Amino acid sequence: MKKNEISILGSGLIGSLMSIYLKKRGLDVQVYEKRADNRKVEYKEEGRSINMALSDRGWKALDKAGLRDKVLPLTIPMYGRKIHDEHGKTTFIPYGKEGQAIYSISRGRFNQLLVEEAEKLGVEVHFDHRVDEIDLRTNEILVTNPEGIQEKIPSNVIIGADGAYSALRNAMLKQVRFDYKQEYISHGYKELTIPATEAGEFAMDPNALHIWPRGSFMLIALPNPDKSFTCTLFLPFDGERVCFENIRDEKDLVGMFQTYFDDAFQLMPDLVGEYFRNHTSALINIECYPWMLKNAILIGDSSHAMVPFYGQGMNCGFEDCYVLDGLIEKLGTNVWELIFAKFQKMRKPNTDAISQLAMENFEEMRNEVADPKFLIRKKIETKLHELYPKDWIPLYTMVTFSDIPYSEAYAQGKLQKKIMDKVMSNPLITQNWNKLDYEDIVNQMDKAKAF
Ligand SMILES: Cc1cc2nc3c(=O)[nH]c(=O)nc-3n(C[C@H](O)[C@H](O)[C@H](O)COP(=O)(O)OP(=O)(O)OC[C@H]3O[C@@H](n4cnc5c(N)ncnc54)[C@H](O)[C@@H]3O)c2cc1C
Incomplete structure (x- = not known):
């Protein structure tokens, strides 16, 4: 049997974008997807959201693949949160500066578009092909085809983009010194x-x-x-x-x-x-390490499924594709083990950080946003950012409207929280938030960063 150059497991959002990047590098790319083709049959999105929020990291990865103009018409910009209280009164809290938005997009339609673009480039997507097992010694994947017959497919490189219940991760789980944690x-x-x-x-x-x-x-x-x-x-x-x-x-x-x-x-x-x-x-959170074994690597939810409260799972997975493609660009297509080793080392601290932030943001979304003081806190941080755009970037802005590594955003966010908690403990803050010594607050941040 012919050996595949690249086999990608899963044609979800992340597998599809990765297949586009790799095909553009002139590689032969075969994708195996257990579901039917959703352009031909309608399937139910069980356990997966119907629409999702796309933000700057996702756009950056789509830009590199030349896809912005095709994706944008499918989106609706959301400029902030609209908070509804129990009496139906609403309060609008902007996400960032004027014009900054996150974009609502239908998962099904978005996925179709990425698959279509991949196929136009020559990627072969094999729907109704379930990956059952992976032999990591020989780099062969065992796939059940639509006729119910199992095929063994040898492959030079295997990329597991097969989501939170990944078959590739299951194979890695049998290796010694593979760390794995899942939490519902x-x-x-x-x-x-x-x-x-x-x-x-x-x-x-x-x-x-x-x-x-x-x-x-x-x-x-x-x-x-x-x-x-x-x-x-x-x-x-x-x-x-x-x-x-x-x-x-x-x-x-x-x-x-x-x-x-x-x-x-x-x-x-x-x-x-x-x-x-x-x-x-x-809702599940999954952490594992390492993400690679020889020429096989996990990307997207297969390596770091997170809870959805920062709206970053897909954006982070797209960033995985962007970073991996950047390494391929730099190192070529003959040193996969080196590329994968560098990739996991670069990405793991960042995916750990965003997974943690996603957990913490649940408390903010379901509870803190209802507190009138939350609005004041956001106003103070917006003003700090206006006055000192480089020295004070609110955590949400770093995560959503920048490509600052998630781990750096996390660390800065912790320092900001300490300073803001002190500012907010002032009993008169609701009346005098506009008259604060903003320079002093930002100096505290500079000092905290220096330590
Ligand atoms: C309620 C909810 C809301 C969310 N909202 C957002 C949001 O607003 N913004 C955001 O950025 N993220 C959001 N996310 C996270 C986002 O959905 C995921 O991070 C993203 O879908 C991960 O993509 P993926 O391609 O890695 O995995 P998946 O989307 O799970 O795709 C994996 C693919 O692999 C296929 N597959 C699985 N096993 C096999 C196998 N054995 N053989 C062959 N194929 C296989 C599957 O059928 C699927 O097509 C949300 C998640 C949830 C649950």
């Missing part, structure tokens, strides 16, 4: 819909990410091009008064929505049907 958090999620109005318009402001923060739980909504919103309800599975386990019937559900999310409830005509039809999904 206490909360799960369910997707629901706010449809377009009868007049065919958006039922709420489409240029914001809507959040209904309620302490230990929350609802969010992102706009879709068909003028609907996809809402995601995050609740604990059990153990709290409001949790999935305690919503047994229509009465429980409607009661809960009327109490906590009444303005959204008024816009959800099929809430009951959707709630009991749609799957409740779990």
Whole structure:
């Protein structure tokens, strides 16, 4: 059997973009995908969000592949969070400077576009081909084809972009000194819909990410091009008064929505049907190391699946592709082991940092954003950034609107938090936040960085 030059496992967002980069470098690229081709059959996105937020790191990786102009028309910019309180009153908190936005995009449509672009370049995507096993000694993959027959495919390089339940990672797990940790958090999620109005318009402001923060739980909504919103309800599975386990019937559900999310409830005509039809999904965080063995490497969620609360899983996976392609550009296509060794060393501290930030941001989204002091804190940080654009870059801006390594953003964010906690402890802060000694605050940051 002919040996593949590059085999990519998974044609999700990350595998597809990686296949484009590699094909552009003149390599033969074969992709194996267990699902059917979603351009031919509609499949349910079980356990995966319907739409997602694309931000600067993702755009940078798409730019390198020349894809911005094709992706942009599929997106809707969201310039900030719109916070809904229990009485339906809303407050808008910008994400960054004027004009800075994150972009809502449908996962299914985005994935189709990337697969189409890969195929146009000559990448061969084998749908309905499930990878069952990988022999890491011989670099052969065992694939079940649509006829149910297993084929053994030898390969020079194997790239595992096969997501949180990766077959390549499973093979690596059998090696000695492979570290692996997975953690399901206490909360799960369910997707629901706010449809377009009868007049065919958006039922709420489409240029914001809507959040209904309620302490230990929350609802969010992102706009879709068909003028609907996809809402995601995050609740604990059990153990709290409001949790999935305690919503047994229509009465429980409607009661809960009327109490906590009444303005959204008024816009959800099929809430009951959707709630009991749609799957409740779990949220997992996965860390492992090393990511490579000889000519095989893990990228994207297969190496670092994270909880979705910073909206960075896909963006981080795209950054993986960008960094890996940069190393190939520099070192050529004959030294894969060296490239993979350098890649994992560069990326691991950064993916650890963003995974940790994603966990921590859950508390901010479901709880802190509801506190009026949160708005003041954001205003102070925005002003600091305006006055001292290089010396004070808010953490959210570093993560979302820059390519500062995640680990550096994490470290700076911790220093900023310490200083801001002190600033916010002033009992008169709500009245006098505009009259603070901003130079002194930024000097404290400079001093903290020096240590
Ligand atoms: C609720 C939720 C909301 C999110 N929101 C955002 C967001 O707003 N912004 C953001 O950046 N990220 C977000 N993410 C994270 C994002 O979805 C993931 O980080 C991203 O999809 C990872 O892409 P991937 O290609 O690595 O993995 P996946 O998307 O999981 O793709 C893996 C592919 O491999 C295939 N596959 C798996 N096993 C095999 C096998 N054995 N053989 C062959 N094929 C196989 C799968 O069918 C799939 O097509 C969110 C995640 C969740 C759960």
